[in-house]
Amino acid sequence: MEILRYAAFTDVPSGGNPAGVVLDATGLDDAQMQRIAAEVGYSETAFLTPAGERAAAVRYFSPRAEVPFCGHATIASAVAYAERFGPGPIRLAAPVGEIAVDTGDGRATLRTVAPATRAIPAEVGARLLEALRYTSEDLDPELPLRAAFAGAWHPVVALRRRERLAGLGYDEPALAALMAEQGWTTVDVVWRESATVFHARNPFPPGGVYEDPATGAAAGAFGGYLRELGLVAVPAALTVHQGDDMGRPSRLLVELDADPASGVRVTGRAVAIA
Template identity: 55%
Template sequence: MSPQSASGTTSPAEVLRYTAFSSDPGGGNPAGVVLDAAGLHDDEMLAIAAELGYSESAFLTAPPGGLGGGSGRAFTVRYFSPKAEVPFCGHATVAAAVALAERTGPGDLVFATRAGTVPVTVTETDGTLRATLTSVKPYVAGVAEQDVREALTALGWPATDLDPALPPRIAFAGARHLVLAAASRARLADLSYDFARLEALMHRLDLTTLQLVWRASATVFHVRDPFPVGGVVEDPATGAAAAAFGAYARELGAVPGESVLTLHQGEDLGRPGLLTVELREGDPHIRVSGAGARIPQPAD
């Protein structure tokens, strides 16, 4: 791919395609990955992301001297949706880490993002690469009742379809997400919303996605993430929202401080993915892990 910038110049960047949170290229969440974006301008990165049409793409550059002392395992990473740059993206982080591991081997990486420094560790088991990112310090905040009502109106959800045990909150672990818990799996599965209305609310609240959840058991959840601000109806697997949800669940006491949560996402889109969220007692940071795989292209 050699996209043109707004100025008409052509970029020689190699654009890779990987899926995150699945070892099956047909599952999880696809992301574009550019491992050497040093020569790209902002408009070129946005053009690549828009042409791919994935919810996000990751663009890496190796900083001089590196965060890792010039080890070749440290990178500055920027993330673009088809419509705009976003401060952090979990699934594109996993995709980029897996792409790097295929070239330089498993091990530790350091990503400098707009949201902060994100360590990533890649392991390999039986030929499957798995990346674990450690979030920036999260927070959980309240949300005004009128904003919850507006979100529910845009979703077409009556308030009675919410789970009272998991109240609405805004959660952050690199990006802001509004967490809304459905009272049933059927409610979560039936997602058809007012794109423009939800997009306007999300811009006003500086949200990246809505994290819609249904609790299947003590540590197992099904989740969906509308993403109109990125120009995408729904994100198939959302690592940043998973990290934020981990912080939310811990803050509300919905799970123990030392927990491993399993999040199922993408089933309703035909792209099933599996996200593992680890909480450690005394450590505010959230760890999110999942498998990744290259998406074959016709030329492969």
């Protein structure tokens, strides 16, 4: 078994979000995958089990637990796969459903499962803001607090000022407990620079990681949120900047079709980590 290490949503190993990749996990059980993910230590490691020509089943493990879907590990796995077996489409059967991926020239584009949004009860929203050490005055009134899904659930917390995003510092035990209770994978804290450019940070205490420098699943969910609530003109191509405040800059391209039921396309580059 070969364990690869790739940085996703970047073209330099020091940027983006690192992921472990196992291109052939045949014969590994849950405990072995969990142990490997903990030893690798990245926010996620993807385990692929070949299932036909340019097709595989995939599972994702953080250092602490399995997660239903991970965008950056999908991008990393697809680029690693293309480097070994050639560019082109790949079909990945994830726990949340089939993820179609196109690859070529060191980049990959995944299409998420159908996105969704749901309201966050006022009491839960108040607890979320308290754990994040924000108040209602910090929020962008044009981007409402919602939970968004495109393979995993993420609350979207939109801020009115960039400096409040840069100053992110949260109550880790309180946020972790709330996220476990609500079934959230990361928190998508965002600031809107323009109609199509956003900056994001993603706390990830359930996975044993303080913050993700690039979160493809959250970017896809956020794109679905913007489309469903009519907050962006579609079709649209959005750029999400993430990781800048951590010193691991990442760039995620999010593309939205006009069809509200269609999956969201998320594109990024990936590069091997020596």
